[in-house]
Amino acid sequence: MTRVVVEVMLKPEISDPQGQAVLGALTRLGHRGVQGVRQGKRFELEVSDPVDELAIQQIADTLLANPVIEDFTVQVHPPAPANARSPLPPDRLTS
Amino acid sequence: MTRVVVEVMLKPEISDPQGQAVLGALTRLGHRGVQGVRQGKRFELEVSDPVDELAIQQIADTLLANPVIEDFTVQVHPPAPANARSPLPPDRLTS
Amino acid sequence: MTAAVPRPGSDDLAQVRVGIVTFPGSLDDGDAARAVRLAGGSPVALWHGTHDLDSVDAVILPGGFSYGDYLRAGAIASFSPIMREVIDAAKRGVPVLGICNGFQVLCESGLLPGALTRNAHLHFRNRDQRLRIAARTAWTGDFAEGVEIVVPVKNGEGRYVGTVETLDAVEAEGRVLARYVGGNPNGSARDIAGVTDPTGRIVGLMPHPEHAVEELTGPSTDGLGFFTSILVSISRAGAGTAA
Amino acid sequence: MKIDTVQAAAQTPNHEQPYAALGLASGEYHCIRDILGRRPTSAELAMYSVMWSEHCSYKSSKVHLRQFGDLPNSERLMVGIGENAGVVDIGDGYAVTFKAESHNHPSYVEPYQGAATGVGGIVRDILTMGARPIAVMDPLRFGPADAADTARVLPGVVAGVGGYGNCLGLPNIGGELAFDDCYAGNPLVNVLCVGVMRHEDIKLARAPGPGNAVIIFGSRTGPDGIGGASILASESFDDAKPTKRPSVQVGDPFTEKLLIECCLEIFAADLVVGIQDFGAAGLSCATTELASAGAGGMHVVLDEVPLRDQTMTCEEILMSESQERMCAIVEPDKVDAFLAICTKWEVLAAVIGTVNDSGRLTVEWRGEQIVDVPPRTVAHDGPVYERPLARPLDQDDLQADDPDRLARPESADELRDTLLRMMSHPNLADKSWVTEQYDSYVRGNTVLSQPEDAGVLRIDEQSHRGIALSTDGNGRYGRLDPYAGAQLAVAEAYRNVAVTGATPIAITDCLNFGSPEEPGVMWQFSQAIHGIADACRELGLPVTGGNVSFYNQTGDVAIHPTPVIGVLGVLDDVRLRLRHGFGRVPGEEIALLGETRAEFGGSQWAGIVHGHLGGLPPSVDLAAEARLATVLRRAAEQGWLTAAHDVSDGGLAATLTESVLCYGVGAEISLDGDPFVGLFSESAGRALVAGTAAGLAALEVACAEVGVPMTRLGRAGGDELAIDGVTPIPLVDLRTAWTDALPRLFGAVTPP
């Protein structure tokens, strides 16, 4: 079993009301150091081996993200001992 | 300016209907390889240097995540050339 | 509902001042004020950005989407200036009712146990809901024990959750305020629709009693009981002594 | 980066410009050159191209829409077509404004955000009139219910309508849900908003008073919703820019909610002399419309516009359709007070220009003059086309294909089976799967909402004055006869308002059609407009405004002509409103008002059972509709009735099903003549009513006086729908058929 992480963020030119709301709250709370916030989604998929990277890419492109407004990245984490998150640099594919 | 990424996932014991819905959709679409899905949030913070890691930790713990139901991780990405996502292994702090 | 409703219009009740907080994005604040008025009390508008509770006798945190609820329902509102005062006042014994988003704010503030999460079916859902009142509190004194009422429920993040220990403790201490009957609209643990603190003064409820106060616009007038309860309980204790 | 200035434009007449890529015809481009006496700057070209688009200029529809303006004056109409939304007097000093808009294509591309921003846009139109928005409605149409693409589009659209409207605190009080092959790839997402204000609070979109400040407030301007500007930016001036800017935006209902409260506080303090929302065409639209309707000129410093992305070009800023923005004209000594209210609501605001009487709109950017145009030529003097129109060649064959040839159910069992089958079809089934995702209670003034015939809102808690609203359309009727189809839509919405006991007083429309460049579509369009205008003349209703959505087609296959009509009614006392369910009082008798003929063209029966569309739609008798409305209003006022429900799609079978299932009280019915015709014909002008024996006796007298046929049908009671000649149907079976259809298709919402 391999863990695949798909991260979906709004395209930079699309407004991100969620991130704006967090930034507003941080500013009101006096955390001046934070200059910008963007909020996106993170999916952790448990995929049986061998991982079909093309299929994952397609799942991300059609189901997890809407490419009209979102970008995504897919990271395939090499199989690791059960329950431990891999500390290794992930294999990163970019949409 | 440094990019800090905070990832928030529901605790394993809290059920995750969004992840389940994605899994259900994948199954219906015939993607048998995917055995499990969990959906969480991802925040990208632009923080002015030097980054006060304790403050970030506190922001994540009080605002970005609700520790009653969620776990989070904080990754401080070393300053990178403008506009490029760092390909280096992140410095990871775990909650 | 079988409980005796005190006469609205009595002078004692009219002197009870119930504060209703408006956060940016609050929606049912006007409805909560109407409900207090119809129950015979005096609603007082409170503004999120101030530290002024205006010496009210009780506080209602109304439904809505404070700050858009983009992060987690109620999360950002729980840090607003007025909430510092509400939390202090609550600890001094001022009764607080959180409805829907207000319930979410109370959980995020740590005044009530557990959390409210995305509905199990992932949809916003609005329907007329049967509830069984399960605890006697400052806000439910006018209801007969175990009575069933019908009020609207409408939320997207109303699924009450907590760790097994939290849920067990809430049940053991008799702190389940109300339970869903005839179908659980959002997948809440153990059909819990609302909870109370140990004193019975800080209360959170997901459904909307303020939308069941008039024959013309609600599915019933069962919701009035929450508002008459608090007016009566405060006027008995002597209004104007709380905040 | 080089800026294309006015001066540069004058000096480089031969510079080639990508007008075609921006959607301008060569004739249109040359017209712009004639107006300006030189070639346009790229910023000017950006403005003209968006403002002269079909969407903004109504260039294909204008000649036809004029008919609405020619309708006789209505005393109630306070603001008519041409403003952001029409305004109607409803009495006691209250004015109501309502309008529908389409967000069809964006909702197909990104269902959630497309629908959400559709709600946001129409709400700002209503706000702009000075009104508080008080409710929304959402007529929706999709391809086949079981198509994979419908499973993608419908849940997203419904979640988007709900997500935005619920977060704004606007009750959803009705809408439509229909499925037809013709909407596959072209879903119709129409949204209506209604608002209320005092007569004296009406605001207009104009910029009077030289010296007044132009203020932009709300969200920052970003590079979203820019169609063609990117072409301009990349192809002609700065090739390094990304060439594709998304044309879909992400809605921010929280900011819109703040904008609403902020505007209402600004209105109450009397701080604006003119106001306009930013909809399609953004700054280009707002500045040119405000200027041309006011003192005539305006100077804008584009550098003052708060941006989300500092790399935006001036063309992009002018064309950006970023959501949740407004533009106000404010007298200089009120600017500080205006900005203070914005600060209170945490709404960003900036003074971006000044009104003048130069007759020109001038825009500067980085110290250079980039626009110098007569604003009227951009906003109002766009091209007007009289497009060729022709009755489609297949129209005669279609009408000749009479549904009389279709096999009908005969035995009692067959009739029962047909009824159950129809009521479990998504077009007729229970819509709670959709409507439960909408908040109908917020604001505490919703007297009726789904599943009643019309939404009813209380306007005044003391006087009990209120309004009723319904939206209706029927593409199948429209396809068979666009003139009659449009009239039937008017008639149905009118009747839905009337059965609540309200008096219909005004209409709005949302006209969904295929490509105006096809003569057949243009013929349908002109027929539909004729139909609506004639119906309004006959019913004495003004058209307060509307919306045209063309190009709803895939390849050369257009959707059915689908005019959606919204009718507004007024109730002097909302406590007297009528509801549709049987069984609120014991011993109800049931009757049918109106005349039933054997009319099956375009009917749900023909469609669901036989997949057939042909023949002629039901005949229209608007005078009969008006008589029916009169009788219903009197009955409501006199308290004669305990229930009333209009008869439309699916015929009496659907009406009876809804009335018995509402409170779970059955009925015993006997129909004159052929039960098949009685149950499934879709003759217009009918309503099902119930009341006590005394109530119906009084109604009978009134019907005779006014000339409305009334037929006794039977009585309410029991736990079956028992119709003479039809095998009785236990309500549990009927309920299962009716309620399971949508959850089966789109997922149960009952948690495990």
Ligand SMILES: Nc1ncnc2c1ncn2[C@@H]1O[C@H](COP(=O)(O)OP(=O)(O)O)[C@@H](O)[C@H]1O
């Ligand atoms: N998309 C929708 N949004 C809100 N309400 C809807 C929607 N679709 C249908 N409804 C409501 O469901 C009820 C039944 O719809 P329908 O049978 O089309 O009514 P009618 O035939 O009277 O026009 C009505 O109250 C209508 O307003």
Ligand SMILES: [Mg+2]
């Ligand atoms: Mg109807």
